[in-house]
Amino acid sequence: MKAPDFNYQRPASLSAALQLLHDNDQDAQLLAGGQSLMPMLHLRIAQPDMLIDLNRIDELATIDAGDAHIEIGSMVRYAQLEASEQIKTCLPLICSALPHIAHSAIRNRGTIGGSAALADPAAEMPALLIASNASINLVSTKASRVVSADDFFTGLYETALQPGEIIKSISIPKPGNNSVFGFYEITRRHGDYAMAGVAISAQQQSPLHKMRVVFFGVAEKPLRAHNCEQALENGTANDSGAIDLAIKSLEQLPLMGDQHTGVDSKRHLAGVALKRALQELH
Amino acid sequence: MNHAQQVDIELIVNHEKINCRVPVRVNLVDFLRNELGLTGSHVGCEQGVCGACTVEVDGTMVRGCLMLAAQADGSTVNTIEGFAESGRAGHLQQAFATHNALQCGFCTPGMLASALEYLEQGGVADRAAIRQHISGNYCRCTGYQAIVDAIEEVAGQTETTDGQ
Ligand SMILES: Cc1cc2nc3c(=O)[nH]c(=O)nc-3n(C[C@H](O)[C@H](O)[C@H](O)COP(=O)(O)OP(=O)(O)OC[C@H]3O[C@@H](n4cnc5c(N)ncnc54)[C@H](O)[C@@H]3O)c2cc1C
């Protein structure tokens, strides 16, 4: 099918985009990389009266490294992250996961802000942001506010975004020198959405300390597994007793199946992903 | 709402300057095919999944079905017709023919675009890396083996030339 008719606006500044969104809120939708929204238009799942194209707003497309944080503009594309030396040196977790997000041509357009706003439960980026203890910077014509990634993803394709708000940027704290990371996903084919996956960060490797273990593709939203973290805390990444306890703790998580994979298989695959991610912790 | 909004766009397609008025809802690959007659890029799924519509916009390969023509205003676009004419994909086209890397040819323009991106980014003759790079392009005929053979051969040639 072809996209329905809409009014197309291409503001050159964030303030102009916010004004357009404010004036047309019920009927307007933001267009970022279009790698999810364009298929939704073609399928007529989305039928906005107005598309506000963010692609010409340069101020949203920068990566700024401060002393303690890296601030990534919402319109920064996956390919731009992959090519960034700052991301390579400062954010190894994000860096190692990027090649697993979709395919090269999709990564050339898709944006970090678009992925966060969409909140696809099988997407990598929301889980990576939680595992990285990121904050989402939101703006509207009236105010700006910061929401932690922990609180931002509220449900199936649901986020804390309020009407009239745009994701301006995402701040990720620079990890300490002793921090280690793990990422593993199970897919049918490279680049597909994960059947199950996990993103892990720990402030220290031996013993493991202050972990964030976040599963994706297994529930209605990315899930931080606190019990799993507790089971692993103060152990090592190859402590089989602790790993068994961590996997057992997955039984308490509110997992959800999808059209391809039932909930029991999801739980099993989540355990496999966890084990493998721990083996590759670095 | 303003029905059937149209915008004027100016872009360069295969080295030729184009000025056109397009309805805003028209996507880039439909524009290239239907307005400019560049039917080398194919339309399969219109959901970004098959890769048949892959074209180059401002130096990066993108899905032609997931961009509006209006968004290409001011851009430089190259399609398979451009790659063929300029000789940029000549070695790949030759290798695809030699290895029988196409049957019906529906996937071929997109496959060549992705393969070209792989090679131009310095991709080497590593079958796993090649498969990973073309993982977003569907082929329903060849079973991929011959396509990987063809890309591997050209990557190998490039490596040897570089080494000399
Ligand atoms: C074939 C294919 C395979 C894919 N595989 C994967 C995969 O394996 N993993 C994965 O994670 N993703 C995958 N994707 C999706 C891809 O990552 C998308 O790029 C991403 O989900 C959305 O980002 P976008 O920039 O394209 O956003 P868009 O599609 O432009 O927008 C998505 C939504 O977010 C809203 N939005 C966008 N930007 C903002 C903002 N700044 N503030 C507020 N709201 C905003 C839009 O209004 C829209 O509702 C795939 C896509 C395709 C076509």
Ligand code: FES
């Ligand atoms: S038609 Fe664009 S990816 Fe299939």
Ligand code: FES
């Ligand atoms: S040759 Fe027929 S789809 Fe690839």
